[in-house]
Amino acid sequence: MEAILIEFRKISSKPVKAIILTHFHTDHITGANAIIEAEKATSNETIEIYAHETTEDLMFGFSDTYEIGLSRGVRMLGSLIPKIDNFRTGAGIGPELLINTDSELIIPKPTITYVRHKSFCVAGVEFELIHTPGETNDQTTVWLPKLQTALPGDNFYKTFPNLYTIRGSPARSAKQWYRSLDRVRELKAEYLVGSHTRPVIGKEVVAGTLLIYRDAIKYVHDQTLRLLNKGYTATEIIQVLRLPDKVRDHPHLQEHYGTVAWSIRGIFTNYLGWFSGDPKDLHPMTDKERASRLVRLVRRSRFSNTSAALTILREAQSSHKRSMKKYKKMGRHIIADDKWALELAEYLRDINAVKGSHANTAKQIRISSLRALGSEEISPNGRSYYLTYAAELETGLSLRRVKSVRAFVINSSSVRTVLGMLSSKVNGLECQCKNYSIGLDYSDIKESYLVTLRNSVCDVFSPIPHDTALDAHLKTTMSTYKSMMAEEKDLDMEVSLGNVEILQGSVRIYKNFLDCFDSVNST
Incomplete structure (x- = not known):
């Protein structure tokens, strides 16, 4: 200074x-x-x-x-x-x-x-x-x-x-x-x-x-x-x-x-927070333990005639079998072996390294290792997470809200909240070169909104600024609009019934605008 x-x-x-x-x-x-x-x-x-x-x-x-x-x-x-x-x-x-x-x-x-x-x-x-x-x-x-x-x-x-x-x-x-x-x-x-x-x-x-x-x-x-x-x-x-x-x-x-x-x-x-959502990160292996196992795996692989992927798969099998053997004998798993088996099986999945029966074997190792880790977990939260994840892998269980529940949330929300949902629904770079300014009037609540899209970023304003050049301008009721966003009503049908009025632009322009987003009623 x-x-x-x-x-x-x-x-x-x-x-x-x-x-x-x-x-x-x-x-x-x-x-x-x-x-x-x-x-x-x-x-x-x-x-x-x-x-x-x-x-x-x-x-x-x-x-x-x-x-x-x-x-x-x-x-x-x-x-x-x-x-x-x-x-x-x-x-x-x-x-x-x-x-x-x-x-x-x-x-x-x-x-x-x-x-x-x-x-x-x-x-x-x-x-x-x-x-x-x-x-x-x-x-x-x-x-x-x-x-x-x-x-x-x-x-x-x-x-x-x-x-x-x-x-x-x-x-x-x-x-x-x-x-x-x-x-x-x-x-x-x-x-x-x-x-x-x-x-x-x-x-x-x-x-x-x-x-x-x-x-x-x-x-x-x-x-x-x-x-x-x-x-x-x-x-x-x-x-x-x-x-x-x-x-x-x-x-x-x-x-x-x-x-x-x-x-x-x-x-x-x-x-x-810190947790990635991947169960292997709930109680990750220490760097020292992982490094030690990697060194042993590389040393053994020098004497193997199989591919690298099959060597990894066999190591995962061997590690999980040791844990299962102790469980059958002592009633407790070897947690470190199951962590290692889970990691290796996930590596194979991440790089799509094995096919057919080998891919199924890797999947079964993941499922069984998750259940073993769950059974040894003291925290009910962690135990349930491991076991539920295993069930998702095994049965294809979906934890996503069903469409009718998402529709209920949309219909129960304010118009401002529903329009705000669009910000995190922009379809990446799909419309990065397109700019839109859409006006929306809701006659029953006497509110108007401007929704813009620029640089793949969506913003919502209310009321519509007087000097805004709109690409499309629609007039409807709050309930009709939310029902359309919930995919319970069809835009073309509502226009033909007179429930949606096009004040400026066209239905096609508005549909092109919506094509830049994932559906609000989707994950």
Whole structure:
């Protein structure tokens, strides 16, 4: 900060009257003391420090994990990597973090705080502080209305957002983040000044950049939600989720800091916690145990004339048989052997490595190992999970809600809730190049809604803004519309009966719009 002050004094000799902390992260607070000490040399005036009401608690709450956070943070930001050309590529959102394991940090305490949105005037400068939780829960956007300038802290920088930081912290809420960016968009700024990368200049450029940035976050959030509800694990979602081309290629969304894969894991964890849903992950083998068994398997495979897949299958059989043998003799399974058998059988399934009778053998090993693990599980929750999963494999048992139950939920929900369901039903990249603005009027409740699709992201607004150019505009009743979304009534039939009126566009346009989504009454 001392070096920055030297440069600052080259363009202004005016005294510093206030400091604004946009959030509690170390790189945004520890420079404040240098400013305060420099000003003391020329003035006895107190410099007020502005921040959100939660910032101080978060500053010191961070101390709970400070030791491991520092170690992982130094690794993540490369503070100790030698500065060699073509070797060290910076810290993602800046050249380098000038903090390491021997840094002594002085943390300033805020003196003036706010809650949601508050206006101030200091030294003739009018500014507003707006609570916009995103990268942190205390994130503040500073709005300078006379200069038409927004400073969004770390909610925006020229890289894909860091929805989960590998230095370690709870995953950030993607939903909070894109909603906060919507608040910044409402300011209609001429200048957007992020904390780490160059300003964005021009009202239209700022609006377009913020729009695609929030769309990127919402797309990853909504598609992760869509796929986890279909039963995908986080790893499986990462394998299939791809950004729309326009989003992927945007210069502000390159993965120089945050990544799509880490974001997916963070979102998955926020909704479902640490458990993947795969029963082998309930009580996973230790890395040491797995490594030891792999070494023994590789050693034995050197003397085998069978394929790698059959070698793995025989190892799974052998491991499970040892467990079953002990059960028959002692009434207890060898849990480690059943875990190993289950893992190996799942490897064969994952890569579709065996066919016919061998595939059936692998499946039977999975079923029997799950039952063995269930029988040894003390927790009723874990026991039931193992045994139910085994029944699903053996009988094809489905745990999905039946269509009539989903229809009941749709018909019992508000129109806003039903329309909100569309966000996590967008059919991936199917309509990434199509834009729709659909108007929906409900005559019985006297409400109107705008549903948009852009960059494979669906948004819902009410009422319909007056200046919206609609591709299609329908008028009906709430009950008729919900019955159609529940697939109990047919759109064409309701139009012919006069229960749905086409005010603008056509039925075909509306159907094309719906084709971009999975059915609301589907898993």
